[in-house]
Amino acid sequence: MLAQAQVRAQTLHRSVDLRLGDAQHLSFPDASFDTVVATLTLCSIPNEEAAVAEMARVLRPGGRLVLLDHVASPARPVRAVQRLLDPLLVRVEGDHLLREPDAAVRAAGLVIDELTRSKWGIVLRLTAHKPTPRDPPPSGRGQCLTGRLTGPEHSEPPRRLAHVSPDPCHPSKGESPWVS
Numbered sequence: 001m002l003a004q005a006q007v008r009a010q011t012l013h014r015s016v017d018l019r020l021g022d023a024q025h026l027s028f029p030d031a032s033f034d035t036v037v038a039t040l041t042l043c044s045i046p047n048e049e050a051a052v053a054e055m056a057r058v059l060r061p062g063g064r065l066v067l068l069d070h071v072a073s074p075a076r077p078v079r080a081v082q083r084l085l086d087p088l089l090v091r092v093e094g095d096h097l098l099r100e101p102d103a104a105v106r107a108a109g110l111v112i113d114e115l116t117r118s119k120w121g122i123v124l125r126l127t128a129h130k131p132t133p134r135d136p137p138p139s140g141r142g143q144c145l146t147g148r149l150t151g152p153e154h155s156e157p158p159r160r161l162a163h164v165s166p167d168p169c170h171p172s173k174g175e176s177p178w179v180s
């Protein structure tokens with residue numbers, strides 16, 4: 001993968017410092033990056049909380065985290081299928097289907113700015129930032145209020161994510177986040 005990235009960097013005439021490492025133990029000082037991007041990686045990393053905590057550590061205050069991954073769907077029927085397949089996929093591919101990186105992002109002290117789900121809630125795109133001393137204190141509610149749910153294959157117009165539970169990203173039993 002690094003070789004592919006090297007070729008791509010050369011094609012774009014960019015000078016890029018490419019390194020191989022364990023995302024759970026980054027070899028960079030605190031607050032050394034403006035932006036961290038992780039695509040389709042947290043599903044494979046053994047300890048996603050440790051990896052997100054490392055991402056938060058190396059971000060400077062005000063720095064941005066950009067994530068795209070496949071995650072546990074909030075839709076119960078879809079999640080039930082994921083629950084069935086997860087043990088097999090973990091064993092064969094090391095690929096976890098029931099991850100909830102947005103919870104790990106909040107636990108790492110980052111503030112979610114935008115969260116969108118597509119493909120029956122399985123694909124999650126998220127941007128967050130590391131708070132600065134100027135940020136208001138976290139309310140604990142409504143971090144996902146700006147999130148949108150888009151329909152399968154974008155065939156439906158975006159639907160706003162209603163504030164239906166204390167944690168709108170993880171509704172309690174009987175509550176649905178899929179509100180028009």
Ligand SMILES: C[S@@+](CC[C@H](N)C(=O)[O-])C[C@H]1O[C@@H](n2cnc3c(N)ncnc32)[C@H](O)[C@@H]1O
Pocket residue numbers: 001021022023024039040041042044045046
């Ligand atoms: C499904 S692939 C995605 C690759 C790439 N990010 C992409 O978007 O195409 C999952 C990747 O996670 C990487 N990975 C798994 N555990 C890791 C760890 N502890 N630290 C860093 N990368 C890890 C694997 O090496 C693999 O390249």
